[in-house]
Amino acid sequence: MSATKAKVAVHKFSSCDGCQLAFLNMGEDLLALFDQVDIIHFAEAGPLNREASVDISFVEGSLSTPEDIHRIKKIREKSRYVTTIGACATAGGLQALRNVAQQDDWIQSVYATPQYISSLDQVMPIHEQIAVDFELRGCPVNTRQITAVLRSLLNGVTPVNEQDKVCMECKRQHEVCAMVARGLPCMGPVTRAGCGALCPGVGRDCYGCYGSAENANTASLGGRFHLLRLNQNQVRHRFVSFNGADPVFASAGSMGTGKND
Ligand code: SF4
Ligand code: SF4
Ligand code: SF4
Incomplete structure (x- = not known):
């Protein structure tokens, strides 16, 4: 510049x-x-x-x-x-x-x-x-x-584009896993890094506000949420919230539901 x-x-x-x-x-x-x-x-x-x-x-x-x-x-x-x-x-x-x-x-x-x-x-x-x-x-x-x-x-440098998932930041900071330890339906495994695992750092589950990460296995995480006793609508709400037009989350949120469920 x-x-x-x-x-x-x-x-x-x-x-x-x-x-x-x-x-x-x-x-x-x-x-x-x-x-x-x-x-x-x-x-x-x-x-x-x-x-x-x-x-x-x-x-x-x-x-x-x-x-x-x-x-x-x-x-x-x-x-x-x-x-x-x-x-x-x-x-x-x-x-x-x-x-x-x-x-x-x-x-x-x-x-x-x-x-x-x-x-x-x-x-x-x-x-x-x-x-x-x-x-x-x-x-x-x-x-x-x-x-x-x-x-x-x-400075004419290409900005760093975060590719990791929130789980990676969470583990680097040695946080106790909110999903494993407390059974919270954490979106960290499919959410793009960049926040420094802010929510797990204060004992909360991630709500996915940074949107989908690359290669996000939403089907697997949705299955895990069902095991944590979330019903289909609750799973859908986990994926379709802050990032309503994120194609990966929108697709995961619509699985098995009609448009107006
Ligand atoms: S608390 Fe969430 S972000 Fe942290 S390791 Fe567990 S699932 Fe991943
Ligand atoms: S909800 Fe947002 S700020 Fe909180 S851990 Fe997830 S991505 Fe980070
Ligand atoms: S609602 Fe939109 S403008 Fe407001 S804090 Fe969230 S991303 Fe930013």
């Missing part, structure tokens, strides 16, 4: 804003960041210039409306690198739960004047409409992920 300060934008689509907080939570590191980059657009923090050409665009949220498709294509045209941040942007997020239900029923039940609602039939992650250079997973992403990808891009 050039010797001048890199221009950075942070854009939001359908989301809760939680991933943008990973920037605001940087504390003193955020001040150091300003020495290296110019934040051109970041509505939650103040700067507004969403049409500007930039070096790096961070994109939070999933695509839910026809207007979103138009806007994300503009962002792609104006950005040298596009990095998506969080489960919403990389795998649809919680709002993609409507992909496995009857959308019209939801709209009728939620909105007083449903005739004014204009939405896509399916909630989509960003990579379904544009080429994405890098994806940061998690609900939410954390400050460490953001600073690591920024440092890499600013």
Whole structure:
């Protein structure tokens, strides 16, 4: 990247804003960041210039409306690198739960004047409409992920793409296995690493917020959940939650069930 300060934008689509907080939570590191980059657009923090050409665009949220498709294509045209941040942007997020239900029923039940609602039939992650250079997973992403990808891009280095499963991080940290020791239905064996096994580290089972790992054996884990006495619907809910449009989890969640079970 050039010797001048890199221009950075942070854009939001359908989301809760939680991933943008990973920037605001940087504390003193955020001040150091300003020495290296110019934040051109970041509505939650103040700067507004969403049409500007930039070096790096961070994109939070999933695509839910026809207007979103138009806007994300503009962002792609104006950005040298596009990095998506969080489960919403990389795998649809919680709002993609409507992909496995009857959308019209939801709209009728939620909105007083449903005739004014204009939405896509399916909630989509960003990579379904544009080429994405890098994806940061998690609900939410954390400050460490953001600073690591920024440092890499600013130094012309390809960011590290986590391939391991959460179980690997968990074992490296010598955590006691929540599934083996306590019978909790942990998603760690099929979930992508990157969080540092946060939940097992505090005695909880993983809920899969980083989305599916490569070569995830969801059939085997689903069978294990049945042995832990989860019924079919409970197994389905384990897989289809934070990452509603993750094809691996969506497929595992729909096994043996009808769309509206
Ligand atoms: S991934 Fe989670 S924290 Fe981030 S915007 Fe979506 S719902 Fe919010
Ligand atoms: S607690 Fe979960 S993530 Fe950790 S080893 Fe057991 S199954 Fe894997
Ligand atoms: S352990 Fe699982 S649910 Fe918890 S933060 Fe990590 S990926 Fe998300």
